[in-house]
Amino acid sequence: QVQLVESGGGLVQPGGSLRLSCAASGSIFSFNAMVWFRQAPGKERELVARIPRAGIIHYAESVKGRFTISRDDAKNTVFLQMNKLKPEETAVYYCNAFDFLRNFWGKGTLVTVSS
Secondary structure, X not given: OOOEEEEOOEEEOOOOOEEEEEEEOOOHHHOOEEEEEEEOOOOXXXXXXXXXXXXXXXXXXXXOOOEEEEEEHHHOEEEEEEOOXXXXXXXXXXXXXXXXXXXXXXXOEEEEEOO
């Protein structure tokens, strides 16, 4: 059982930046992809960014140019750098380790974008 623990959330002003981390208890290289999701109040969970073992990185259209996903396989950690944050991006951000045969989720970290 792989444990995922998100950190780095908190209160940030509109236009500000945060860097989220997702630390895994096992190898993230064993998964097809690592993914960041978010769920805003009253909305469905949405995919924010996806990074595979190797290949094309995917971002939601709304965050392109502002967010950057990265990974450090040696440290079993995935990051999400978020810049120019908007109030509507207030949400719980979740880390997901995806594979066709297994799927693990963190419990999330709250990001609040407000003045």
